[in-house]
Amino acid sequence: MSLKLGVPSKGRLMEKTFEWFAARGIALTRTGEAREYAGAVDGVDGVELVLLSASEIPRELAAGRIHLGVTGSDLVREDLADWAAQVVELAPMGFGHADLIVAVPKAWVDVENLDDLDAVAAAFRARHGFRLRIATKYHRLVRDYLRSHGVADYQLVDSQGATEGTVKNLTAEAIADITSTGETLRANHLKILRDPPVHCSQATLFAARAADWTQAPALTGLAEKLGLALPPERLGQMPLSDRR
Amino acid sequence: MIQAEAIAAELLAQMQDAGAQRVAADILQPAETLLDLYGEDIRARAYVTHDPALGEMMLRPDFTVPVVQAHMKGGAEPARYCYAGPVFRKQDGRRAREYLQVGYEVFARDDPARADAEVFALFSRILDGKDLRPVTGDIGILKAAVAGLETSTERKSALMRHIWHPRRFRALLERMGGQGQLAEARAELVSNLRVARAEALIAEAGQMVGLRSADEIGARIATLLRDAETPPIPREQVQALERLLSLHAPARAALGTMRAQGWAALAPALAPALDRLEARLEALDAAGIDSGNLPFEASFGRTTMEYYDGFVFGFVSVRDDLPPVATGGRYDALTSVLGQGRAIPAVGGVIRPEILAELEGAL
Numbered sequence: 003m004s005l006k007l008g009v010p011s012k013g014r015l016m017e018k019t020f021e022w023f024a025a026r027g028i029a030l031t032r033t034g035e036a037r038e039y040a041g042a043v044d045g046v047d048g049v050e051l052v053l054l055s056a057s058e059i060p061r062e063l064a065a066g067r068i069h070l071g072v073t074g075s076d077l078v079r080e081d082l083a084d085w086a087a088q089v090v091e092l093a094p095m096g097f098g099h100a101d102l103i104v105a106v107p108k109a110w111v112d113v114e115n116l117d118d119l120d121a122v123a124a125a126f127r128a129r130h131g132f133r134l135r136i137a138t139k140y141h142r143l144v145r146d147y148l149r150s151h152g153v154a155d156y157q158l159v160d161s162q163g164a165t166e167g168t169v170k171n172l173t174a175e176a177i178a179d180i181t182s183t184g185e186t187l188r189a190n191h192l193k194i195l196r197d198p199p200v201h202c203s204q205a206t207l208f209a210a211r212a213a214d215w216t217q218a219p220a221l222t223g224l225a226e227k228l229g230l231a232l233p234p235e236r237l238g239q240m241p242l243s244d245r246r
Numbered sequence: 247m248i249q250a251e252a253i254a255a256e257l258l259a260q261m262q263d264a265g266a267q268r269v270a271a272d273i274l275q276p277a278e279t280l281l282d283l284y285g286e287d288i289r290a291r292a293y294v295t296h297d298p299a300l301g302e303m304m305l306r307p308d309f310t311v312p313v314v315q316a317h318m319k320g321g322a323e324p325a326r327y328c329y330a331g332p333v334f335r336k337q338d339g340r341r342a343r344e345y346l347q348v349g350y351e352v353f354a355r356d357d358p359a360r361a362d363a364e365v366f367a368l369f370s371r372i373l374d375g376k377d378l379r380p381v382t383g384d385i386g387i388l389k390a391a392v393a394g395l396e397t398s399t400e401r402k403s404a405l406m407r408h409i410w411h412p413r414r415f416r417a418l419l420e421r422m423g424g425q426g427q428l429a430e431a432r433a434e435l436v437s438n439l440r441v442a443r444a445e446a447l448i449a450e451a452g453q454m455v456g457l458r459s460a461d462e463i464g465a466r467i468a469t470l471l472r473d474a475e476t477p478p479i480p481r482e483q484v485q486a487l488e489r490l491l492s493l494h495a496p497a498r499a500a501l502g503t504m505r506a507q508g509w510a511a512l513a514p515a516l517a518p519a520l521d522r523l524e525a526r527l528e529a530l531d532a533a534g535i536d537s538g539n540l541p542f543e544a545s546f547g548r549t550t551m552e553y554y555d556g557f558v559f560g561f562v563s564v565r566d567d568l569p570p571v572a573t574g575g576r577y578d579a580l581t582s583v584l585g586q587g588r589a590i591p592a593v594g595g596v597i598r599p600e601i602l603a604e605l606e607g608a609l
Contacts, residue, residue, distance in 0.1 A: 084339035108452035111444075112466045114435050117421070117428050120414065124407060125466060126458060142338075145290060152414025154286050154407065169456040191453045196431070 003217040004050040005224065008062055008071035011039050011053035015205060018097040019072045022205075026228050046227055048220030057081075059208075064088045066212030069221070076102055076180065076203035080140050089208040092230050098205035100180045102140055104147075105192040107169055107176075115196045116151050119176070123155040126175065137161035137174035140200070144178040147200040166190040249606070250346055253599040254330045257348040260372045261328035266350055269327045271312035273334075277304035280311050283580060285410055285552025291336040305334035309349050310553070310577065310594060311584070317353055317592075318585040324354035327594075341569070342600060349574075351594030353581070358591050359522065362557040362576060363529035365593050369561065369572055370535060376602065378561040378571055382497060383546030385409070385575070386556040387504070387519045391487055394515020397422060397479045400469065410552050412491075412545065419487065424478030436474045439467050482511040493544040497527055500542040526557060547573075553580040557593065563605055571605070572597040 009030065010016045020030045029044040030051055041051030052068055059073035060081040072095065082088050106113050113122055123134040134156045138144050141158055148156060161168050161177070166186050168174040178200060181187055187194065207228075215221065225231075262268060277294050284292075284307060293305040306312060309329050317325060330348040337343055350368060352361045370380065392405045401422050408415040421428035439447065444464040454460060486509050493500055503509075504520055527537040547558030556576030563571055574595020582589030 087339065107455050107458070109448050109454045109456075109460070110458065110463060111439065111447045111451050112435070112463055112470060115428075115431055117417065117431070118435070121404065122458070122466065124404075125462065129462060130457070149286065149290070150413070152408060152411030152417070154411060154414075172457050175456050175458055191455045 003214075004048045005070065005218040005220040006050050006052050006068040006213075007043070008052045008054050008059045008068035008073075009041070010056040010059070010072060015056055015072075015098055016053075018205065019095070022095050022097070023228075028224075028227055046220065046224050048218075049224055060085075060089075063208055063210040064212065066210050066214065069210055069213040069215070069218050070224075071208050071210070072205055073208065074098055074100070074203050075206045076100070076140065076143070076201055078206070078208060079201060080143050083142075088211055090211065091206055092209050093207040093228065095205040095207060098203070100182045100203045101199040102143060102178065102180050102201040102203060103194045103199045104136070104144075104176060104178045104197075105166075105181075105187050105194050108191050108193045110193075113195070116148075116153055119195065120153045120155075123153065127155045133157040134176065135159045135174040136176045136178055137165050137168040138178035139163075139165070140178060140180075143200050151197075166192060250599040250603040253602050254346050254348050257372060257597055257599065258328055258330045261348070261350045261368070264326070264350070264368050266326040266328035269313060269316060269329050271306060271309055271316070271329065271331070273306055273332070274303050275306045275312060276300065277302040280304075280315075283311055283553055283583065284308070287549070288335065288551070293334050293336065307335050308333050308551070309347060309596070310351065310551070311580070313349075313351055313594075314577075314581055314584050314592065317351075317590075318581060318588065321353065323590065324352070324356075326353075327351045346599045347596040348599060349594060349596040351592060353590050353592045355590060357529075358556070358576070358578075358593070359525035359529040361591070361593050362526050363533040363535070365574060365595055366530060366557075366559055367533035367535055369559070369574065369595055369597070373561050373572060373597070376561075376571070376605065378563055379541065381541045381543055381546050381560050381562060383543050383558045384519070384523055384556060385547055385554050385558055386522060387490070387516065387544065388548070389555065390515050390519035391490055391512050394512050395479050395483055395487070398473065398476045400473065401476065401479070410548060412548055419479070419484060422479045423481065423484040432470075433474075436470055439470060444468075480511065486511040491545050493542070495542055496538060497523075497530075497540040497542040498538045500544070501527065522556070547575060551575070551577075553577045555579050559595065561597075563601065565605070568601055568604065569598065571601045 009019050023030050027045050031042050033042050034040045039053040041053050043049045043051050054062060056073045057077060059071040060078045062068045063071045064082050078085050078089060113119055126134040136156055137159050139162050144158060159174055165177050165179045167190060168177060170190060278301060281289050281292055281304060288307050292307045295303055297303045313327055328350050332344050333347050334344050350365060352365055354361045388409055392402055395402060405415060405418055408418060417428055420426040421432060444467045448460050448463055495503060501523055504516060530537045547554055550573060554575035554577055558575035560570045561572040572595055576593040578591045581592050
C-alpha cells in the first residue's frame, strides 16, 4: 500500500507546496486534464498524491484517510478538537503566512489591548443589555485565546466571510480574523489589538496519528529526502482507539 | 454506564436517608436568563438550541439553578433536596459530554455554619473508603479581601468580576498596584488621551463604525483619566492578597495564618469572613470532621461555578487525569437573583457516579 500525501488542489498554496517538495528532490505534478484532480509523484517510491481542498485536509488527516497532509496550521487548530492528539506537526513550510488577530474600530481610541477590550465588554454589557459581539469563523481558537487571557462578557457570532464588514453593518462590535497585510482591516476602519496574535499561521506538513503506518513503508525514504526528524514509531503506536 | 447508574441510585438512597426530599428538573431549560448565572466557562459549553415557541433553550448543564428556581417558587423552610440525572456540557477531546450528577442541597436560614458542615460531613461519609482527597476553600474570604482594598469602587468591581479568572485577576492586581507591563501600557494610553479632548481624538482616529457610540468612548476616557489619578493599591495590601491566594494549609492552621499579624493590611475587612470560617470549622468538628487535618486552599473553587460565594469544597481522586468526584459550595446570592429579592441561604454539592465507577474499575 502506498503512503497518501494530501496537498491543496489549486491556487498559490498548491504551487508553493509543489515548489517546497521540488526543492527537496520530489516532483509533484498534476496529471490528466486541467480540471481532473489527479497527480503524480517522482523522486520517491510508494507515495501517492491526493489533491484536496485545503479546508478538507484537517478532516482527512483526523480520519486517517491520508498519512500526510499540507494545510494551514490555523485550519488544523480550528477544525480538530485537541489537534495535537490527532496529528503531528512535521514541518512548517515557510509560506502561506497569516495572523489570526482581534480587531476593533479605529475610533475606539480608549482601546489598545485585551485589558481594555475586557473593560469595554463589561461596560458595553451594562449599557446595551447584551454581550459585546466578536464576529469570527475561528470559534475554537478565539474562544480558547480569550478564555486563557481571562476576558469575560463577550459573545462570538459566526461570520463565514466579509467579517471586516460586520462592525459597520452593526452585527458585531469587534472581529477576529486572518490577516496578512492588514489592508482590508484599515479599509473597514478597524485596528489590530497590540497583544500577540491569537495564532500565527503558515502552511505546514502534518502527519495523521490515525493513519495505518504499518502499511506505509515509504515514510522512511520520504523523511530522509525531506530532511525530517520523524517519530514514526509513535505514529504507528497511536491508533484511533487509543487517542486521548 | 449501568454501574454508574447503580452507584447513583445508592448515593441517592443515602441522601434520602439523611432527610432529603427527591426532586426532578427538566432536561430542557430556558437558556437566556439562566445561562448567565453559571459564568463564562459553562456558558460557552452549554448545548443551546432554539424552540419556536419558547426561544433559546439549553440542555441542563447542572441541577442547582433549576432546583433553586423550584424552591424559590414556594418550597418549605428549611428544605433538603436530592436529585440524580444526566447533565450536558460540550468538551474538547475525550471527556464525557453527558454524565450523571447526584446532588444534595440545603436551604436553611439558621446557622449557615452548621448547614455547611452538614453537607460536607454527608459527602465525606458517603464517599468514605473511596481513596479521595477532600479540599475546602472560601470564596467569601476572597470577596472580603477585595472589598477591603484601599482603592476605588471601579477597581474593586473589576477585581470582583475576575475572581473567577485567576490569570486576569493577577494581571489586574499587578496593574492596579502600579507594576508591570499593563501598568506601562495604561500609562501610555492615558498620556495619549490627555493630548486632546475626547471628541477631537475620536474624530481624528477615523470613521466611526459600529454600535459603540462616541458617548461610550468618551465615558471610558473619563473613567481612564479618573483612574489615572487613583493612587496604586498599597504594596502591603497587594502582597497580602497574593499570599492569601496561594495559601494552602490545614484549615485550622490556615485560619491562624490569616488571623496573624502579617495580614494586618487586610485584617479589618477579613475579620467577619474569618469569623464565619471559624464557626464553620467548629461545626465541622462537631459533625465529626477533624478541621485540624482538613485541607484548605484559598484559591479553590475559583475556576468552577461563578455562583458560589462562600464555603466551597471538593473531593478529588489521586488520579490527576480525572475531574473531581464531588464539588459543592454555598450560593446565597443566587437565591436572591432567582427569588427576585427574596433570598435564603443555601449550600449543596454534587457527586459524579461515572468517575466513582471508573475509580472502582481501576481498583
